Amino acid sequence: MPILFRVVFLAAVVVACVGCASSDAPASARERARSLAELSARFASLDLPAASEVRLGSGKPGPDYWQQRADYAIDARVDPVAETLSATGRMRYTNNSPHALDALWFNLEQNRFRQDSDGFALSARVGRTAALADFDGGFTTLVYSLDGEPLPTVVEDTLARVILPEPIAPGASIEIGMEWAFPIPPAGVIRMGSEETEAGMNFLLAQWIPQVANYDDVSGWNTLPYLGSGEFYTNFGDYDVSVTVPRGYLVAATGELVNPSDVLSDTQRERLAQAMASDETVIIVGPDEVVGDDGADATDLRTWRYRAEMVRTFCFSTSASYMWDAASLELTPEHGPDAGETRRVLIQSFYPEEGLPYWEKSTEYLRFSTKQNSEFFTPYPYPQATNVNGPVGGMEYPMILFCRGRESASGLFGVTAHEIGHNWFPMMVNTDERRHPWMDEGFTTFADIYQRAAWEPDTRPWQLNRYIERAPQRDVQPVYGTRPDHNSQVGFLAYRKPAYGLYLLREYVLGPERFDRAFRGYVDRWAFKSPQPADFFRSMEDVAGTDLAWFWRGWFYGVSDIDQAIESVEVSSEGVVTVSVRAAGRLPMPVVAEATYDDGATERYRLPVEAWATREVAPMRWVVPEGRTLVSVTLDPDAMLPDWARSNNKWSGGS
Numbered sequence: 120m121p122i123l124f125r126v127v128f129l130a131a132v133v134v135a136c137v138g139c140a141s142s143d144a145p146a147s148a149r150e151r152a153r154s155l156a157e158l159s160a161r162f163a164s165l166d167l168p169a170a171s172e173v174r175l176g177s178g179k180p181g182p183d184y185w186q187q188r189a190d191y192a193i194d195a196r197v198d199p200v201a202e203t204l205s206a207t208g209r210m211r212y213t214n215n216s217p218h219a220l221d222a223l224w225f226n227l228e229q230n231r232f233r234q235d236s237d238g239f240a241l242s243a244r245v246g247r248t249a250a251l252a253d254f255d256g257g258f259t260t261l262v263y264s265l266d267g268e269p270l271p272t273v274v275e276d277t278l279a280r281v282i283l284p285e286p287i288a289p290g291a292s293i294e295i296g297m298e299w300a301f302p303i304p305p306a307g308v309i310r311m312g313s314e315e316t317e318a319g320m321n322f323l324l325a326q327w328i329p330q331v332a333n334y335d336d337v338s339g340w341n342t343l344p345y346l347g348s349g350e351f352y353t354n355f356g357d358y359d360v361s362v363t364v365p366r367g368y369l370v371a372a373t374g375e376l377v378n379p380s381d382v383l384s385d386t387q388r389e390r391l392a393q394a395m396a397s398d399e400t401v402i403i404v405g406p407d408e409v410v411g412d413d414g415a416d417a418t419d420l421r422t423w424r425y426r427a428e429m430v431r432t433f434c435f436s437t438s439a440s441y442m443w444d445a446a447s448l449e450l451t452p453e454h455g456p457d458a459g460e461t462r463r464v465l466i467q468s469f470y471p472e473e474g475l476p477y478w479e480k481s482t483e484y485l486r487f488s489t490k491q492n493s494e495f496f497t498p499y500p501y502p503q504a505t506n507v508n509g510p511v512g513g514m515e516y517p518m519i520l521f522c523r524g525r526e527s528a529s530g531l532f533g534v535t536a537h538e539i540g541h542n543w544f545p546m547m548v549n550t551d552e553r554r555h556p557w558m559d560e561g562f563t564t565f566a567d568i569y570q571r572a573a574w575e576p577d578t579r580p581w582q583l584n585r586y587i588e589r590a591p592q593r594d595v596q597p598v599y600g601t602r603p604d605h606n607s608q609v610g611f612l613a614y615r616k617p618a619y620g621l622y623l624l625r626e627y628v629l630g631p632e633r634f635d636r637a638f639r640g641y642v643d644r645w646a647f648k649s650p651q652p653a654d655f656f657r658s659m660e661d662v663a664g665t666d667l668a669w670f671w672r673g674w675f676y677g678v679s680d681i682d683q684a685i686e687s688v689e690v691s692s693e694g695v696v697t698v699s700v701r702a703a704g705r706l707p708m709p710v711v712a713e714a715t716y717d718d719g720a721t722e723r724y725r726l727p728v729e730a731w732a733t734r735e736v737a738p739m740r741w742v743v744p745e746g747r748t749l750v751s752v753t754l755d756p757d758a759m760l761p762d763w764a765r766s767n768n769k770w771s772g773g774s
Contacts, residue, residue: 158734179658180644180648202313219289231277236257261299319412324436333354352549352554364423367415367416368439371436374503375503391403443469449461464489465504471508485504495635506519515541536566547642560613565622598675623760636663697738715753717749717750
């Protein structure tokens with residue numbers, strides 16, 4: 120080949136090679152940059168609503184925090200024969216917002232039981248709404264008035280807009296008259312209803328007040344419709360409620376009974392006083408004292424009067440078939456306005472014969488769970504707690520629970536523990552259940568884990584097993600932002616996943632002491648107020664003193680797959696162990712590795728979560744203790760993480 124040609128050819132090859140390098144290298148660099156950006160993005164700050172003087176960046180309520188107040192005085196009557204409820208009342212609404220309000224929105228949950236309601240159309244007459252196929256419910260009377268004059272009212276399915284003659288100024292109050300009636304739904308459908316027992320009818324009344332909706336600084340009027348899955352978001356206030364029923368009917372309700380001498384016998388009052396001083400269950404109405412519908416006198420009415428302070432709603436149950444027993448629980452708050460003041464809380468249960476034999480232990484279960492939660496969170500804030508047996512599977516209201524639980528002792532304990540937990544979330548910490556069910560159901564299910572562990576110390580709580588078993592197949596919607604009525608798997612996303620996330624945060628990420636300090640700080644800050652998700656995230660980080668954006672984003676905002684894997688294990692001649700760990704899932708987590716040595720001894724080593732900010736494979740290093748030989752290494756030795764592929768979590772003897 121001529122010299123000139125060889126030079127030209129080599130130059131062309133060099134140019135071609137340089138061209139190859141210039142086209143491949145940027146692509147490789149771009150790929151690496153994209154990978155690094157994706158990894159570091161998992162640790163970026165959350166895009167939360169801007170902090171303000173209403174809701175601080177620390178997660179505390181600010182100096183300008185406000186919330187509305189609604190106080191009710193109601194006279195209600197239950198007709199057991201016609202199976203109807205009718206009532207009149209007054210609502211005093213205090214506008215604590217900085218805005219003038221020219222109308223009030225009210226929730227009409229009873230209209231969910233109309234056959235032309237949106238919720239009824241969506242239910243398709245199946246599941247727990249099947250009993251409504253031949254029932255046309257809803258308000259038959261509904262009148263709002265001011266100074267005796269009816270107010271213009273526009274009803275929109277499960278909402279009503281009541282137009283005022285003039286706006287309510289900031290800081291002003293208005294008193295609205297109310298009159299309403301409706302047929303009581305059957306069979307315990309959707310959190311309330313009635314059932315026929317051997318001794319007579321049993322009525323569980325909830326969603327029975329056409330309550331004013333919540334107006335807050337985040338969403339304004341909260342007018343999400345009541346479709347069935349989404350629960351409540353209401354205002355705190357005081358309730359004075361009278362319930363008139365035939366003589367022989369007992370009434371269990373939110374609040375304290377203020378006229379026992381009018382409705383209870385001398386013997387019943389003596390037994391109740393005994394129960395108020397007793398840790399052991401006392402029979403108030405025994406099985407041989409049940410009146411039953413046949414013994415009730417519909418021509419002789421009795422009025423039970425209850426008062427409740429700072430509650431978000433009022434519910435009650437009434438029946439002539441109830442047995443009734445009670446005990447009490449002594450509590451001494453360690454902090455707050457009542458710190459150091461010992462008080463007793465009345466713990467009681469109402470149940471028909473159908474609840475036996477398991478309901479004989481209901482008060483014991485309720486007392487145990489109230490005590491556990493008081494120690495775990497903050498002392499139970501109310502004067503009494505009541506468990507009522509009826510057709511409702513499980514539902515919570517201030518100071519009163521509706522529980523079916525007739526199949527087993529374990530089942531009754533579980534539903535009782537869960538429902539009383541709701542008296543902290545959302546009855547005390549008032550969250551928006553229509554938008555963020557995980558902030559009450561998830562938090563309460565988290566408490567269930569420790570309730571069950573305390574009740575049955577040798578068993579692994581079912582919540583943990585069911586989450587780990589189902590996570591890979593069911594983690595398809597995010598927890599945050601998925602409304603319950605748009606949720607294809609409410610039990611998983613609203614209950615188990617957030618509960619398991621808090622469990623991991625306590626036991627795996629922060630540690631119990633640090634977590635408990637932060638979580639109790641959140642409860643104390645927002646007791647009898649209305650936090651949003653951002654307030655919870657910020658408050659936890661503020662008190663714990665750490666950035667948890669990576670955890671909130673991965674667990675609550677996204678689909679949280681985890682796969683930690685051992686790629687290789689090397690031991691140098693100096694005894695330095697290097698374990699290469701890959702984090703293949705989308706949710707970064709700290710790594711816990713357990714080393715087992717030839718003498719049976721084990722040691723644990725930890726890699727912080729920040730290891731995954733710039734890489735997918737990270738080394739863990741430690742020195743083998745003198746005189747020992749490394750036998751195996753296991754990641755997540757307690758099997759706490761919902762790891763998708765646990766088979767790659769262990770290295771043993773060179774394999």
